[in-house]
Amino acid sequence: xxxxxxxxxxxxxxxxxxxxxxxxxxxxxxxxxxxxxxxxxxxxxxxxxxxxxxxxxxxxxxxxxxxxxxxxxxxxxxxxxxxxxxxxxxxxxxxxxxxxxxxxxxxxxxxxxxxxxxxxxxxxxxxxxxxxxxxxxxxxxxxxxxxxxxxxxxxxxxxxxxxxxxxxxxxxxxxxxxxxxxxxxxxxxxxxxxxxxxxxxxxxxxxxxxxxxxxxxxxxxxxxxxxxxxxxxxxxxxxxxxxxxxxxxxxxxxxxxxxxxxxxxx
Amino acid sequence: xxxxxxxxxxxxxxxxxxxxxxxxxxxxxxxxxxxxxxxxxxxxxxxxxxxxxxxxxxxxxxxxxxxxxxxxxxxxxxxxxxxxxxxxxxxxxxxxxxxxxxxxxxxxxxxxxxxxxxxxxxxxxxxxxxxxxxxxxxxxxxxxxxxxxxxxxxxxxxxxxxxxxxxxxxxxxxxxxxxxxxxxxxxxxxxxxxxxxxxxxxxxxxxxxxxxxxxxxxxxxxxxxxxxxxxxxxxxxxxxxxxxxxxxxxxxxxxxxxxxxxxxxxxxxxxxxxxxxxxxxxxxxxxxxxxxxxxxxxxxxxxxxxxxxxxxxxxxxxxxxxxxxxxxxxxxxxxxxxxxxxxxxxxxxxxxxxxxxxxxxxxxxxxx
Amino acid sequence: xxxxxxxxxxxxxxxxxxxxxxxxxxxxxxxxxxxxxxxxxxxxxxxxxxxxxxxxxxxxxxxxxxxxxxxxxxxxxxxxxxxxxxxxxxxxxxxxxxxxxxxxxxxxxxxxxxxxxxxxxxxxxxxxxxxxxxxxxxxxxxxxxxxxxxxxxxxxxxxxxxxxxxxxxxxxxxxxxxxxxxxxxxxxxxxxxxxxxxxxxxxxxxxxxxxxxxxxxxxxxxxxxxxxxxxxxxxxxxxxxxxxxxxxxxxxxxxxxxxxxxxxxxxxxxxxxxxxxxxxxxxxxxxxx
Numbered sequence: 001x002x003x004x005x006x007x008x009x010x011x012x013x014x015x016x017x018x019x020x021x022x023x024x025x026x027x028x029x030x031x032x033x034x035x036x037x038x039x040x041x042x043x044x045x046x047x048x049x050x051x052x053x054x055x056x057x058x059x060x061x062x063x064x065x066x067x068x069x070x071x072x073x074x075x076x077x078x079x080x081x082x083x084x085x086x087x088x089x090x091x092x093x094x095x096x097x098x099x100x101x102x103x104x105x106x107x108x109x110x111x112x113x114x115x116x117x118x119x120x121x122x123x124x125x126x127x128x129x130x131x132x133x134x135x136x137x138x139x140x141x142x143x144x145x146x147x148x149x150x151x152x153x154x155x156x157x158x159x160x161x162x163x164x165x166x167x168x169x170x171x172x173x174x175x176x177x178x179x180x181x182x183x184x185x186x187x188x189x190x191x192x193x194x195x196x197x198x199x200x201x202x203x204x205x206x207x208x209x210x211x212x213x214x215x216x217x218x219x220x221x222x223x224x225x226x227x228x229x230x231x232x233x234x235x236x237x238x239x240x241x242x243x244x245x246x247x248x249x250x251x252x253x254x255x256x257x258x259x260x261x262x263x264x265x266x
Numbered sequence: 267x268x269x270x271x272x273x274x275x276x277x278x279x280x281x282x283x284x285x286x287x288x289x290x291x292x293x294x295x296x297x298x299x300x301x302x303x304x305x306x307x308x309x310x311x312x313x314x315x316x317x318x319x320x321x322x323x324x325x326x327x328x329x330x331x332x333x334x335x336x337x338x339x340x341x342x343x344x345x346x347x348x349x350x351x352x353x354x355x356x357x358x359x360x361x362x363x364x365x366x367x368x369x370x371x372x373x374x375x376x377x378x379x380x381x382x383x384x385x386x387x388x389x390x391x392x393x394x395x396x397x398x399x400x401x402x403x404x405x406x407x408x409x410x411x412x413x414x415x416x417x418x419x420x421x422x423x424x425x426x427x428x429x430x431x432x433x434x435x436x437x438x439x440x441x442x443x444x445x446x447x448x449x450x451x452x453x454x455x456x457x458x459x460x461x462x463x464x465x466x467x468x469x470x471x472x473x474x475x476x477x478x479x480x481x482x483x484x485x486x487x488x489x490x491x492x493x494x495x496x497x498x499x500x501x502x503x504x505x506x507x508x509x510x511x512x513x514x515x516x517x518x519x520x521x522x523x524x525x526x527x528x529x530x531x532x533x534x535x536x537x538x539x540x541x542x543x544x545x546x547x548x549x550x551x552x553x554x555x556x557x558x559x560x561x562x563x564x565x566x567x568x569x570x571x572x573x574x575x576x577x578x579x580x581x582x583x584x585x586x587x588x589x590x591x592x593x594x595x596x597x598x599x600x601x602x603x604x605x606x607x608x609x610x611x612x613x614x615x616x617x618x619x620x621x622x623x624x625x626x627x628x629x630x631x632x633x634x
Numbered sequence: 635x636x637x638x639x640x641x642x643x644x645x646x647x648x649x650x651x652x653x654x655x656x657x658x659x660x661x662x663x664x665x666x667x668x669x670x671x672x673x674x675x676x677x678x679x680x681x682x683x684x685x686x687x688x689x690x691x692x693x694x695x696x697x698x699x700x701x702x703x704x705x706x707x708x709x710x711x712x713x714x715x716x717x718x719x720x721x722x723x724x725x726x727x728x729x730x731x732x733x734x735x736x737x738x739x740x741x742x743x744x745x746x747x748x749x750x751x752x753x754x755x756x757x758x759x760x761x762x763x764x765x766x767x768x769x770x771x772x773x774x775x776x777x778x779x780x781x782x783x784x785x786x787x788x789x790x791x792x793x794x795x796x797x798x799x800x801x802x803x804x805x806x807x808x809x810x811x812x813x814x815x816x817x818x819x820x821x822x823x824x825x826x827x828x829x830x831x832x833x834x835x836x837x838x839x840x841x842x843x844x845x846x847x848x849x850x851x852x853x854x855x856x857x858x859x860x861x862x863x864x865x866x867x868x869x870x871x872x873x874x875x876x877x878x879x880x881x882x883x884x885x886x887x888x889x890x891x892x893x894x895x896x897x898x899x900x901x902x903x904x905x906x907x908x909x910x911x912x913x914x915x916x917x918x919x920x921x922x923x
Contacts, residue, residue: 003739010832011738018734019746021727025800026752029764036767078670086667094671096915100678102854103907105861105881108900111888112681115688115897122684143677163353166320167411169340170347171367172418185357197754204757207863207881211888224759224864231763231868240767243760250755257755258748 030247037240048237049245056218057226057242060134064209064222065202068141072198076149077191083150084157101146109140110211117212132214137222140208145201152194156187193260200253203246268454269294269317269422274326276316285312286478289326297452299445301469303459303501309478310458314424317456319343331421346415348425353411354399360386360410361395367418385413388447405436409443416451423448423455429464441467462502466490474498491547492627499545499629504600506551508544508565509591512537512628519544519565521588528563534628541631544623548602552622553584553613560622570617571598573608580608584621685904689897700898705874709883710902716791716879717859720798725852728806729844735807736814751808753801758864761800765793765869789871794879797865802858806851813847814840850914857910860903 006012037045048054083095101109116123117130117139130136160183168178184191206224213220215229223242230239271292278285287309294300304310315321317328319340327336335343354363362369364385365378373381386392389409399407408428415423425444429437445468448455459465465472466486474481474489474497482489482498493499499507511518512530519526528544553570554560571583582601590597599621603613613619690697700706735747753761769776769787780786787793817840825835841848863881870877878886880903887896 004737005739014730015734015738015740018727018731022731022746022750022803025803026749029761029768029800030752032768033760033764075670075673078666079673082667082670088667092919094674096912097674097678099911099915100908103857103861103904103911105884105900105903105907106863107881107885107888108685108861108904109681111884111896111900112685114888115684115893116681123680139677143681146677161352163349163351164355166340167347167349167353167414168355168366169320170318170343170345171414172341172344172370173366174341177370182355200755204755204760204864206757206759207867207885211885224757227759227763228868231766239763243763246757246760247764250752250757250760253755254748254751257751258744 033240033243033247037237037244039240040237044237045241045244048235048241051238053218053221053226054223054238054242057221057223058245060137060221061203061223064134064138064141064205065199067138068145068202069195069198071142072145072149073191073195076146076194076198077153077187079150080153080157084154085162098147098150101144104143106140106144106205106207107211109143109208110213113140113208113212131212132216132220134213134220136212137209137220140212141202141205144205144208145198148197148201149191149194152190152197153187156190157183160186189260193257196253196256196260200250200257203249268296268298268331269300269456270327270329271313271317272327272329274313274316274323274328276312276321276324278321283307285309287312287316288478290475290478290480292473292480292483294454294456295470296454298470299448299455299457299468300471300473301457301459301465302473302475303462303465304475305460305501308475310460310475311426312478313475314426314456314458317422318345318347318424320347344418344420344422346418346420346423348408348411348415348423348428350427351404351407351431354407354414356399358399359395360391360397360399360402363399363410364395364414364417366414371418381417385417388416389413389443403436404432405440408432408440412444412447416447416453421454423453425455425457427459428457430459430461437464444468465502472502474501476501493545493629496543496629496632499543504548506546506548506599507629508546508597509631510542510544510628512540512542514538517542517544517628520591521566521586522591522594524588526565528565528623528626531625531627537628537630543629543631544626545629546623546626548581548600550623550625551584551599551601552624553582553601553603553611553619554622555611555617555619557620559611560620562622562624564620564622566621568599568619568621570613570615570619572615573613575605578605579603580605580613582608582613584619586621682904685897685900688893689901692894696894697898697901700895701902703895705878706880706883706895706899708875709878709880710899712791712794712878713860713880713903714906716794716798717856717862720795720802720859721852721856723795724799724802724855725806725848728803728851729810729848732807732810732814732844735811751804753803758801758862759868762797762865762868765797765800765865769793769796788869789873790877793869793871794866794877797869798859798862801862801865802855805855805858806848809847809851809854810844813844817843846918850918853910853914857907857914860907 006015079098083091083098113136114131115121117136118132121131128135130139164182165178168182173181204224205222206228209220209222210225210228213222213225215221215225217229221229223246227239227242227246230236230242269292271290274287274290276285276287285307290313292313302310302313312321316323317330319335319338323336327334329335330343330345355366358366361382364382368378368381382395383392386395389412391406391409394402394406394410399410402410411428428444429440432440441464444457457468469486471483472486472489473483474495476497481495482493489498490502493502499505509520511520512534515530517528517530519528552560552562557564566586566588568584568586571585574581580603582603584599584601586597586599588597589595603611689700701710731750735743766788767773771780771786771788776787787796821839822835825839830838861881862879863885866879867882867885870879870882872878872882872886874883874886880899884896884899884903887893887899
């Protein structure tokens with residue numbers, strides 16, 4: 001559609017309404033928390049952020065996020081491939097299931113994992129702790145960020161014609177080489193976008209990792225879980241500080257996302 | 267010989283239909299441009315893909331230049347393949363597309379560039395190396411696809427309806443280009459198409475394929491004028507079929523209530539004593555206003571149903587007065603005259619004419 | 635490429651699936667299929683099964699008892715009606731925002747367009763903390779509302795709706811936007827030349843075209859809001875029977891070791907959310923057939 005300049009008062013009113021709503025809903029809280037974090041001065045803020053608790057928490061957050069990204073990227077591409085290129089009975093169901101993580105409340109996810117891997121869990125292996133430890137948290141993180149890579153890769157993969165692959169074969173390229181030089185470059189933008197979304201979702205996860213990890217200080221505490229505990233402990237500057245940090249990270253992610261979105265597909 | 271398809275069978279189910287090749291044996295000679303013609307779903311593309319290795323045979327062997335390649339993967343068969351469309355690598359430039367096969371074989375950059383320039387010249391697209399496929403027209407893209415398939419100097423070139431998606435004018439140009447290149451390189455080639463004009467123009471030999479069976483092979487003129495198979499006769503152009511019987515050295519044209527005696531054409535002794543189809547092309551039928559005007563063999567009278575302008579020709583439909591033996595419906599013949607002839611003879615709808623055969627051929631009649 | 639990863643109307647299934655050519659590759663295809671599907675099975679089907687067994691394992695009667703406990707019923711009801719209120723507001727505002735973003739030029743538009751994705755990027759817990767900071771009873775705004783209007787924002791249902799509005803903002807918006815963008819300018823202009831006012835044009839030309847996207851977006855945000863946890867747990871006060879949503883209730887039950895009731899309510903939530911998402915998927919696919 002063609003874009004118009006604002007001409008009538010009605011249009012101006014509509015714009016004001018939308019911008020006002022978004023501003024109050026989104027911007028005001030960001031401003032508030034930045035104020036809150038800086039309330040006692042920048043020095044105190046940095047001090048609060050450099051405590052071992054916080055550092056451990058961020059470390060765990062990023063480890064989990066990277067783990068989820070790696071696994072979901074590989075599995076996501078495989079899933080997208082199977083959904084786009086193969087035909088099999090029940091394909092529609094599988095396709096719908098990919099969206100299932102959106103339906104699950106994070107608490108329920110954490111809870112299910114405890115059922116499976118907790119002390120008397122179904123699948124609890126004897127000598128390797130999954131629940132109330134990082135493996136369980138990793139599983140939870142993988143779950144909540146599962147759909148993104150698949151969903152972003154599917155459309156770009158569908159655009160990639162079978163003929164291109166077959167042409168590469170006839171020219172002598174092995175399957176792996178064809179994947180690396182023909183397929184991957186063409187799905188790259190969708191894939192990257194999916195990876196960024198996966199990362200953002202993983203960093204932001206709270207409910208599932210809080211439940212399955214048991215929220216043990218310095219051991220199974222991610223950045224978000226730390227904030228929760230800090231609020232409880234009335235460690236307001238710690239809570240606000242980490243929140244602002246996470247918020248800044250989100251904004252950085254947003255910027256990357258919008259840059260990727262605007263990149264023209266080749 | 268260069269390509270041998272030995273008793274190959276393949277059957278698989280796609281979303282839309284069952285695709286089949288049945289016990290098919292085919293030999294293509296070195297340096298030959300062989301055209302495989304058939305309708306959609308006839309199995310022609312499947313056969314091509316079997317040769318390339320994009321699909322596996324269920325049974326049978328495939329030989330390329332004396333090598334049994336049946337169990338070899340696509341990558342090792344050393345063929346060049348041109349698809350109908352959308353096969354260029356969209357994220358690479360024209361030059362990168364063309365040089366792809368070479369880059370896999372670790373050819374030096376210098377050599378790759380040299381070869382790419384050579385090929386760009388061959389297809390008439392000098393200087394287009396840095397363009398992207400999306401910037402090219404359909405015809406240009408297919409030319410690049412051809413160059414790309416030739417870069418690694420394959421032993422065999424396979425083309426799957428390569429011009430099907432292009433405008434008529436471009437198609438004609440590209441046929442020319444392909445012919446020139448193929449002859450220059452003396453490259454054994456199989457081209458698959460449903461377009462009979464294309465087949466006639468390009469082929470050293472044509473193979474007719476229908477429902478997975480190779481019905482007939484021959485040079486274009488032979489298949490056109492003397493087909494052995496009814497399907498071939500009707501597929502490669504319009505055909506007029508009349509009920510007949512061959513006996514001694516005569517052919518009896520059977521109408522419902524009468525019979526016309528014709529002289530049997532040469533080389534049809536093997537059909538002696540049998541029911542036959544008397545087969546003639548539209549241009550082999552003669553029309554005249556008096557019986558004396560017929561120089562060929564007279565077969566009866568008729569009324570002109572329609573006369574359609576077709577540039578240098580006039581397409582005429584004539585309904586014979588005598589009904590046919592097989593069914594009560596009247597026999598309609600498709601006739602083609604030059605525009606001049608039609609005008610001279612005053613051929614117009616409703617005109618009563620005498621009908622004759624300048625030439626005809628016999629096909630064995632199969633009980634259906 | 636879709637703007638954001640929502641259960642996409644465009645998740646294509648129809649790439650050119652052809653029979654796989656080579657014997658070894660056929661094996662490869664099957665193992666790929668197996669790997670991809672078992673990945674899905676492990677992560678989705680198995681947890682579902684676990685909850686199902688736990689919740690129904692004690693028999694149907696126990697299950698019903700656990701979900702009809704007053705605190706549980708209250709929690710589910712609270713989740714449902716706050717999600718519903720949020721959905722209504724969000725659908726309207728989301729559609730309007732999509733409209734404004736597609737139709738008008740204004741300074742700062744690119745920034746705004748990026749900003750609306752913020753709730754996707756920001757951790758839900760941080761959202762909750764921000765809202766507490768802005769609207770809590772000790773703040774200017776919260777205090778004003780409470781003292782002057784007797785209306786508590788935080789630690790009460792309004793706070794829940796507010797939190798849900800924040801986290802769901804992009805859902806309807808990003809589903810409607812691409813549809814609006816694809817609508818041809820001609821349609822709107824044609825309507826105008828035929829004498830339709832902007833409102834009539836919207837009502838009779840534009841809205842019918844975007845209706846499926848609006849409905850899908852609404853349903854998806856509703857489903858997601860039912861399970862929302864991070865932003866609510868900080869904001870709501872979590873007082874049982876007053877401001878405790880189903881997700882927070884489950885959390886409490888798990889922490890307290892009451893697996894049975896946790897499972898019961900989880901199953902109810904899952905049932906609702908699942909039927910919505912599957913319904914949306916089915917609805918979208920029918921539209922795109």
